[in-house]
Amino acid sequence: MKRPELISRFLIVTGILLAVGAPLFFWARTPLIHARMAEDGGWNPDVIQAEVGEPLHLKITSDDVVHGFAVGQMEMQSVDILPGKVTEVTLNFDKPGIYTFFCTRWCGLNHWRMRGTIEVSGSPLDPEPATVPLYVSLDLDLDAPHDASAVPNGKPSATSGQLLETNLPIDQSAEYYRSHSPYEVFEGLQNTSLTEAQRWDAVAYFWQSNTTPESLANGRQLYAENCAACHGENGAGDGVFADDLAAAGESSLQTMEGAMDMAMQTPVDFTNPQRMLGASPALLQGKILRGGMGTGMPMWGSIFTEDQIWDLIAYIYSFQFEYQH
Amino acid sequence: MNRIELTRIPFIKNALKNRYPQLAVFIVMLIGYIFAILAGLIGTPVGSHNFSIVFVWIAWWAILILVAVPFFGRGWCAVCPIPLPGEWLQRGAVLSPPDKKPKWLNLRVPKMFRNIWLQNISFLLLALFSSVLLTTPNITGIVLAAMLFSAIGLSTVFERRAFCRYLCPVGGFIGLYSQTAPIELRIKDKQVCVTCEGKPCYNGSSVGYGCPWDVFPGGLTKNTYCGLCMECIRTCPHDNIAVNLRPFSADLTKPSTRMDEAFKAFIMLGSAIIYAGVLLGPWGAFKDAAYNVGSSSWFIYAIVFLAIIFVVLPGLFTLGIVDTKNALPLKQRFASLSTALIPLGLMFWVAFSLSFVLTNASYIIAALSDPLGLGWNLFGTANATWQPMLTSMLAPAQALALVGGLIWSARTAQKAAGEVKVSSIPVIVYCFFATCFMLWLLL
Numbered sequence: 001m002k003r004p005e006l007i008s009r010f011l012i013v014t015g016i017l018l019a020v021g022a023p024l025f026f027w028a029r030t031p032l033i034h035a036r037m038a039e040d041g042g043w044n045p046d047v048i049q050a051e052v053g054e055p056l057h058l059k060i061t062s063d064d065v066v067h068g069f070a071v072g073q074m075e076m077q078s079v080d081i082l083p084g085k086v087t088e089v090t091l092n093f094d095k096p097g098i099y100t101f102f103c104t105r106w107c108g109l110n111h112w113r114m115r116g117t118i119e120v121s122g123s124p125l126d127p128e129p130a131t132v133p134l135y136v137s138l139d140l141d142l143d144a145p146h147d148a149s150a151v152p153n154g155k156p157s158a159t160s161g162q163l164l165e166t167n168l169p170i171d172q173s174a175e176y177y178r179s180h181s182p183y184e185v186f187e188g189l190q191n192t193s194l195t196e197a198q199r200w201d202a203v204a205y206f207w208q209s210n211t212t213p214e215s216l217a218n219g220r221q222l223y224a225e226n227c228a229a230c231h232g233e234n235g236a237g238d239g240v241f242a243d244d245l246a247a248a249g250e251s252s253l254q255t256m257e258g259a260m261d262m263a264m265q266t267p268v269d270f271t272n273p274q275r276m277l278g279a280s281p282a283l284l285q286g287k288i289l290r291g292g293m294g295t296g297m298p299m300w301g302s303i304f305t306e307d308q309i310w311d312l313i314a315y316i317y318s319f320q321f322e323y324q325h
Numbered sequence: 326m327n328r329i330e331l332t333r334i335p336f337i338k339n340a341l342k343n344r345y346p347q348l349a350v351f352i353v354m355l356i357g358y359i360f361a362i363l364a365g366l367i368g369t370p371v372g373s374h375n376f377s378i379v380f381v382w383i384a385w386w387a388i389l390i391l392v393a394v395p396f397f398g399r400g401w402c403a404v405c406p407i408p409l410p411g412e413w414l415q416r417g418a419v420l421s422p423p424d425k426k427p428k429w430l431n432l433r434v435p436k437m438f439r440n441i442w443l444q445n446i447s448f449l450l451l452a453l454f455s456s457v458l459l460t461t462p463n464i465t466g467i468v469l470a471a472m473l474f475s476a477i478g479l480s481t482v483f484e485r486r487a488f489c490r491y492l493c494p495v496g497g498f499i500g501l502y503s504q505t506a507p508i509e510l511r512i513k514d515k516q517v518c519v520t521c522e523g524k525p526c527y528n529g530s531s532v533g534y535g536c537p538w539d540v541f542p543g544g545l546t547k548n549t550y551c552g553l554c555m556e557c558i559r560t561c562p563h564d565n566i567a568v569n570l571r572p573f574s575a576d577l578t579k580p581s582t583r584m585d586e587a588f589k590a591f592i593m594l595g596s597a598i599i600y601a602g603v604l605l606g607p608w609g610a611f612k613d614a615a616y617n618v619g620s621s622s623w624f625i626y627a628i629v630f631l632a633i634i635f636v637v638l639p640g641l642f643t644l645g646i647v648d649t650k651n652a653l654p655l656k657q658r659f660a661s662l663s664t665a666l667i668p669l670g671l672m673f674w675v676a677f678s679l680s681f682v683l684t685n686a687s688y689i690i691a692a693l694s695d696p697l698g699l700g701w702n703l704f705g706t707a708n709a710t711w712q713p714m715l716t717s718m719l720a721p722a723q724a725l726a727l728v729g730g731l732i733w734s735a736r737t738a739q740k741a742a743g744e745v746k747v748s749s750i751p752v753i754v755y756c757f758f759a760t761c762f763m764l765w766l767l768l
Contacts (some may be wrong), residue, residue: 001421002405002421004420005418005419005420005421008348008419008420009419011352012352012355012413012419014351014358015355015356016355016356018356019355019356019357019359019360019363020363023360023363023364023367023368023697024367026361026697026699026701027367027368027697030699030700032699032700059700061369061698061700062371063369063370063371064370064371083369083371083373083374084369084373084374084375084698085374085698085700085708086695086698086699086700181500189536204620221610
């Protein structure tokens with residue numbers, strides 16, 4: 001074989017090997033976390049391993065629409081994951097456990113199911129005893145009916161409630177507030193000289209005095225980011241996905257064996273006084289922590305911190321009460 | 326007609342005669358092509374950030390339809406990497422002359438396939454799936470790979486470049502529109518070819534290969550089937566092959582007589598109109614139908630697509646040229662007069678392509694730095710934002726292309742009508758209404 005032919009063949013073979021090998025080599029060395037709408041698979045991979053005290057570097061890309069990335073129960077700003085772009089995130093864990101990472105953008109109907117886990121192993125740098133959620137220690141049945149037997153004619157006013165006599169028979173402790181529904185507190189005031197409307201105003205004031213403007217503002221933000229898509233901006237259960245969720249019905253649920261009777265329910269209306277005034281903060285805590293169990297309401301226990309949940313609950317009650325601004 | 330022989334310029338002649346410059350381009354193109362396949366298969370599925378979509382369907386298409394075809398005819402075919410591996414395999418060599426005995430089956434393509442109907446079909450297949458093909462990297466990767474392997478497969482069964490000549494979905498329309506280009510490869514003196522022994526330009530010799538496009542250069546009268554591979558320049562022992570600069574659309578003075586070519590003109594014209602309406606128009610339902618491949622609405626879209634191309638457009642054209650008193654058969658008039666649609670179709674494609682190329686060209690800058698969507702920033706341009714380019718010039722440029730195409734077609738129609746001795750007015754009216762419709766769709 002003549003030298004030019006030999007050199008040509010060598011160049012061609014080298015070129016082809018480079019064209020095939022180089023992309024494969026770099027592709028294999030760049031492990032990406034791919035984000036897709038939940039209907040198309042969600043996160044891939046959806047389980048990531050990490051070590052306590054060792055930074056976890058992640059490269060995340062979206063294969064379809066704009067997603068967001070955040071890790072539950074961690075102090076971190078969510079980051080946007082743009083289609084075809086790579087976003088780098090570094091995480092540090094000081095406690096072992098299973099963390100949930102989730103999408104923070106309303107990317108599609110099943111956005112709420114777009115979650116994955118980070119399994120962090122190792123010893124905790126700063127051990128803390130685990131606490132039992134209040135709804136568990138109260139042994140509440142989260143699925144039992146809890147409607148209030150009586151509701152106010154209008155929205156009870158905390159401002160009016162503040163003007164009433166101060167020696168009302170209400171236990172002012174946070175524990176009492178969290179473990180009783182507004183209706184129960186209203187019932188506790190029946191032996192006073194107050195009218196029904198005044199008793200509801202007193203309840204409104206009691207609810208307001210158990211929160212702070214900062215807590216309400218934080219709750220409002222959490223609600224807008226995580227709840228409003230289904231429950232509606234004004235809490236009426238009429239979020240942008242509400243109709244689609246109801247229409248999707250059973251097919252949109254990840255049904256499990258023995259739970260085929262599950263069906264998507266219309267998101268709860270937080271402006272409904274019967275339902276909301278009969279629910280204690282502890283009950284709402286349970287519902288948020290655990291989720292709706294087959295109703296379409298996701299569980300948030302692995303995402304929100306305890307404080308965030310109380311802030312959110314405080315804000316949800318603002319759909320029932322007129323607070324002072 | 327005046328022609329300037331470019332091969333008189335020693336630099337050009339040497340560059341074309343020498344195999345190494347072409348080989349260097351081939352190797353680069355082949356690497357790029359294989360990289361595009363890989364990028365489609367393993368890169369980001371987001372089309373606007375994947376090399377395969379951005380460089381094939383935006384950059385390559387822009388160069389092809391706005392520059393290569395109008396100015397260089399089959400210039401793309403001269404550097405296309407698709408037939409190369411098959412051809413090298415077929416010859417058993419890259420540069421060395423082939424063995425006397427063929428290495429593979431070396432069959433002649435059956436006569437029934439020696440036309441461009443298969444190319445018409447392959448183009449239509451891609452056209453019907455184009456909304457998905459043009460936006461989905463892995464589909465693009467698969468199609469590019471399928472074309473490469475089809476070319477290799479055909480090279481092992483049939484002689485010469487059977488894929489390019491009879492199956493390539495792109496080659497068909499490049500050939501059709503190359504007739505308008507101001508570049509041609511022709512012989513200098515016919516008498517030299519007549520007396521030439523052995524016809525090495527067609528049969529090959531110790532210095533080169535027989536025409537890979539199965540064309541005898543001595544009989545070349547139009548660009549359609551000459552792939553500008555330049556092999557005949559190397560093999561001609563009499564230095565009788567020239568590359569000429571010539572007036573635009575010189576080949577169209579000799580109207581076509583073939584129905585496969587006539588229908589190619591309708592396929593291209595109709596596709597440009599349908600794309601302009603479906604892909605660029607404001608009708609969401611049409612777009613959904615085109616994108617939802619396999620759905621019932623897509624089947625309706627496909628039927629309408631094919632009906633417009635094979636029934637509506639040719640039907641209206643036929644109604645215009647029906648003349649019972651004319652001595653020439655209708656089929657011959659149809660084929661000849663459809664030549665007038667060639668410049669019109671080309672300019673429709675130019676106008677349509679300007680829209681999406683200028684809209685999406687900025688993706689090229691970002692994809693250059695991060696071709697696979699792996700987070701690279703090779704040239705510091707990975708975060709370049711998408712921005713439509715030259716938007717103020719788009720509508721005037723499109724209008725100019727369309728009106729220019731109409732005038733060009735009218736002139737071509739007059740010449741074609743003169744050849745078959747009929748009136749050109751119905752064809753010009755047809756072109757006028759088609760142009761008005763395209764103007765309405767695009768502007």
